[in-house]
Amino acid sequence: MTQPLRQPAFRLLFLGRTVSAVGDAVVPAALALAVLRATGSTSALALVLGAAMVPRLLLLPLGGVAADRFDARRVAILADLTRVVTQLVVGLELLGGDPSLTSITVVSAVGGVAAAFALPTGSPLVAGTVEPAGRQRANALLGTTANASRLAGPALAGALIWAAGPGWAFVLDAGSFAISAALLAVIRVRPVPRTERRSLAADLLHGWREVRARTWFWSSLLGHGVWNGAAAVLTTLGPAVAVNRLGGEGVWLLMLQAGAVGMLAGSLLAGRFRPRRPVLLANLGLASYAAPLILLAVAAPAPAVVAAYGIALAALGYLNPVWETVVQGQFPPHVLARVTSYDWLVSLGAMPVGYALAPLAARVWGEPAPLAAAGALVLVACAGTALVPGVRRLAWPAPATPEPTREPLAAR
Incomplete structure (x- = not known):
């Protein structure tokens, strides 16, 4: 590189x-x-x-x-x-x-x-x-x-x-x-060829069609959205479990510190390790977030929870640069910002759902139930992307456009 x-x-x-x-x-x-x-x-x-x-x-x-x-x-x-x-x-x-x-x-x-x-x-x-x-x-x-x-x-x-x-x-x-x-x-910045002027609705729809045309992208995006929703559940309920069942506030602070160190280590690794199947490996890594969620649900020993959280956040730190690089290479430059906006929308939009549902579920079933459920969902959603052929086949550095856009684009 x-x-x-x-x-x-x-x-x-x-x-x-x-x-x-x-x-x-x-x-x-x-x-x-x-x-x-x-x-x-x-x-x-x-x-x-x-x-x-x-x-x-x-x-x-x-x-x-x-x-x-x-x-x-x-x-x-x-x-x-x-x-x-x-x-x-x-x-x-x-x-x-x-x-x-x-x-x-x-x-x-x-x-x-x-x-x-x-x-x-x-x-x-x-x-x-x-x-x-x-x-x-x-x-x-x-x-x-x-x-x-x-x-x-x-x-x-x-x-x-x-x-x-x-x-x-x-x-x-x-x-x-x-x-x-x-x-x-x-x-x-290198100029991007401009397409014909469209209405706002047409531009939004065209960007969405580019997303839908790539099964590796939208299936992974669903997994990433579930991950963010589960992260909101852990952020909401994790402090109470750490304080009441794992040993006190220090355990929660240690978890946060381990996560920050893990993300830094993962981003450093992303600059050096170039796997043949980048999206597949990164999504499987994200599935590791199930571990701290389930360990919190069963009130496992604090060192195990802290280590699992650090490893899971290292996977996130690795995924982010790899994912951005893949997206930059797989989508035409003139739709890249719209595709990125849909990516952010799913990721950020899932978090308020987790923030809202976690305390409601905890009041009805107790804290372990929503934590365990979130862990199971992360495991299924992120690891399940391995069942999508587009995810398994996407490799460095060849572009993969399984279904090219059907709209003719005219340069201005």
Whole structure:
């Protein structure tokens, strides 16, 4: 595999994404603490988080259409500049000493809109700055920095909040988005041939047809959605099981740390290991998430649960760069952002379902039942993709387009 960092355009993209990842890593802890300090209410925090999540989910397909129509780089710059403003407004609200929950909620919703347009641009930008032979390593590098930022983020956030207050965490994040936008402005991205102008509905439908035409993609996407829903179940019920049955809060914190280390290790492995059947192997790895779920359900010894969680998150860290590389190679450039938006929509959309159902099921049947059920679903959904011929046959590096799109595309 080639060295993508030797390519100037990707170096700038990598630097911008790294700075942005570090800025984003400090925000979750700062936001939670700031809202709780201001209101003392977990419901207020849920309102702010929901305000950011709902527009992100609803507008993701539109973000994909925009990135395919108007150039992913320009859309990414506009999204970054929007988030400069939103994060700066929240930071100034907090630094002013009398933050308004309404203002923070509205600004969070605007930030969610920007995120909906930013997320689909990631894959087209990598594909437009890195040659195919170097994309797996490029995606692994981006995954490594993102996971390293998540690992260091809580400690950095704690130090910043202790030294200066949560408002400065948002100012830092605003600065990181400004740097990212400035670097994107000077990056040269390979132009994508434009298709004939269509209606919004036609563009959305065309992207969906590209998804449906590839059985390896949509069957894997269903498995990934189930995985994310199960992750929400574990996140919701896992702390209570760890505290009440496995030994206390330290066990849960150790699990989270093991997961962060596992994701970092998996992304590092993705830059070096190139299997012949990438999607098959990555999906089978995801099935390992059943282990920590079932071990939590039966209250297995804490070391076993922690180890299983670390291994399962290493599989996720490995899958993400490999999956992105495969998608970048298998779909035409002019639909890549729309396909990516549907990918994100399924992944993010499954998590609120898990958050909502887990506590309801736990109240009726107890915590072990939904944890065990989620584990069984992950095992069946992810390992079951091995039964799909397209998943088993998809190999590096040959493209696999089992059913080419039936719509003629005319260049503008």
